[in-house]
Amino acid sequence: MTALRTQLGPLELTSPLVLAPMAGYTDFPMRRLACRYGAGLVFSEMLSGEGTRRRNPKTFQIARFTPEERPIILQYFAVEPQMAADVAKVLEELEPDGLDLNFGCPVKKIVQYSGGAALLKDVPLMAKIVEAAVKATSLPVSVKIRAGWDSQSVNAVEAARAAEESGACWITIHARTRSEFYAGAAHWEWIGEVKQNVSIPVIGNGDVKEANDAVELRNQTGCDAVMIGRGAMGYPFIFREANALLSGAEPVPPTPVERFEAAREQLGLMIELYVEERAVRHFRKHAIGYLRGLPSSAVVKAKVLRLPEASQVLETLEKYFTALPDKPTPRSGAVFEQAPVWG
Ligand SMILES: Cc1cc2nc3c(=O)[nH]c(=O)nc-3n(C[C@H](O)[C@H](O)[C@H](O)COP(=O)(O)O)c2cc1C
Known part of the structure; x- marks a missing residue:
């Protein structure tokens, strides 16, 4: 499996496949299964900056993880630099393998509070938030963005460059704008553009529904790693199948x-x-x-x-x-009929 080894900033991963942060889904059981079936990195659900800073027990329950899930990234959102720094210090105590700042969440409640994707409208402030987190912790700090606020303001390259200059170790891009939420197909070409314009590693994300899509996404964009969200819901086997394809082997669906x-x-x-x-x-x-x-x-x-x-x-x-007949049975049928509100 050496072909799968991937360097992501200071982290050496056994696979370039990453389980996406998904609020309400990627709790430790889902992450544990993803790791078991071959994810090289997993993210927590998004933590509230304020809740973490105040050490809210509910937020801490979401942040709980076990050694089997390593390497694990704890993701949070912050709306200003001091909050980003304070939260980084608190989360560092839990000893995750890295921290991720969310600049992609489209949810009204979050963007109205100037968090998540709202920061894409103020890249200088976003950069200050990243810088403050980086200064506050010795852990790797990464960022997750969408491609922009709307189709008139696609600024993924600008945001990615700013994140890199502010010390982010890598960047994940979900190739949709905030206005698109989850509608239509993800624009993978934007991932390729970001990859060509930064020196830090890039994780590509959006619409990897089947193992094959992970290979396609990497080939089309040159991204360093591939993040899978909805495609892994109730189907951790997608990681095993995609790892097989990436190493030139035949994927074996689950029985x-x-x-x-x-x-x-x-x-x-x-x-x-x-x-x-x-x-x-x-x-x-x-x-x-x-x-x-x-x-x-x-x-x-x-x-x-x-x-x-x-x-x-x-x-x-x-x-x-x-x-059912005891033989490998590939998944079929639409994967994404659920209408998510997050991310
Ligand atoms: C139910 C749900 C919850 C999500 N929660 C988060 C979150 O907490 N943080 C985040 O950065 N993205 C979140 N996302 C977005 C995903 O991480 C990912 O970017 C998006 O689903 C696109 O990837 P996919 O097409 O592989 O699902 C969420 C998505 C879904 C469907």
Whole structure:
């Protein structure tokens, strides 16, 4: 697997595939599964700058991680330099492998508070925020941006250069503007443009739905690493499949039993993290991914979405998956029908 080794600033990764930060999804169970199946780097859900600074217990629960998830980046948003510095110091105590500043979140509540993608409208302030975080910590600091605020103001190259000059170790670009939210196809050409205009590593992101897309994205843009978000929901196997393709091997899709085992492990870890009732509720959105594209899965899905207890969910899934033919079954069907509001 040496072909997969990737240097990202000071971090040496075993794979160029990165699990995206996704609020409400990339908790430690999802990250652990992603690592198990071959992600070279994982990101936390976005942490609130203010909540972290005040050491809010809820924020700290989101920041919790385990050694199996390393290397792990804790992501947060800050609206001014002092906040960025204070939060960097607090998060440093948790000893992650790096910190990431979010300049891509399109959510109204965040941009109205001048956070996330709103900073793309004020690149000098964004640069000061990056600089303050870099000065405050010895950890690598990276940034995640969108391509700009809207189609009239695409400024990914300007923002990326400013981040580099301010000391960012690498940059992730989600190739859409804030106004696009998740509509339409990601504009991968913008990732290529950023790559050609900075010297720090670039992680490309947007619309990697299948393993093949990861290879395509890297080939088309020359990006150093590829970030996968929605494509990994209920399907950690995308990392294994894409790693195989990147190293010139044949990807092996999971068997139904393998899918069940991964789902069972994820739910078990979620019960460790949350109370059972909350774990079962949160697990439902992941279960949809585990079932997607399989024969007659709609009936099971409808059932799993109603069941209140973990044992009932597991029993239903086990019965379904073990009745399917025991052979590798590729995922099929639209991956992105959920309408996310974040990122
Ligand atoms: C439910 C959801 C939550 C997200 N939360 C975050 C977040 O906390 N921080 C962030 O930088 N991006 C967030 N994003 C954006 C993703 O990291 C990623 O940029 C986006 O989904 C595009 O990648 P994909 O096409 O592979 O999903 C979120 C996306 C989704 C769908």
